Amino acid sequence: MNVKNGTEKCLDWIFKNNRDRKSFLATITQSTGTGKTYAIENAVCKQINANGNEIFFVVTNNKENRNEIYNELCARDPLNKDKILLLESDHDAIIR
Numbered sequence: 001m002n003v004k005n006g007t008e009k010c011l012d013w014i015f016k017n018n019r020d021r022k023s024f025l026a027t028i029t030q031s032t033g034t035g036k037t038y039a040i041e042n043a044v045c046k047q048i049n050a051n052g053n054e055i056f057f058v059v060t061n062n063k064e065n066r067n068e069i070y071n072e073l074c075a076r077d078p079l080n081k082d083k084i085l086l087l088e089s090d091h092d093a094i095i096r
Contacts, residue, residue, distance in 0.1 A: 005034060005035040005038075005039060006030065006034060006035075007028060007030060007034060007035050007036045007038075007039035007040070008035070008039040008042065008043070010028065010039075011026075011028070011039055011040070011043040012043075014026045015043065015047060028040065037065050037068060037069060040058060040069065041069055041072045041073060041076070044056050044058065044073060045073065045076050045077060048077060048080060049077070066086070067086075070084065070086045
């Protein structure tokens with residue numbers, strides 16, 4: 001049985017109610033461990049596969065989440081891997 005978490009339900013509602021808009025901004029704030037990262041990965045992949053020309057910015061202050069989301073999106077959609085851009089902070093570049 002595939003049960004959606006709260007974030008997945010929220011993202012479904014957001015995309016359904018904004019599909020006619022040229023652009024929109026949504027923020028997701030929930031407690032740690034609620035499945036935000038997983039739900040965002042699923043939603044972005046679903047929208048890209050449905051529409052093909054969507055542009056998404058996934059912003060997080062957590063470096064591990066940033067890398068996880070990037071790697072997971074590339075793995076799930078290898079044909080569009082060249083369209084997925086990872087922006088690193090200046091701090092990341094300095095540490096290397």
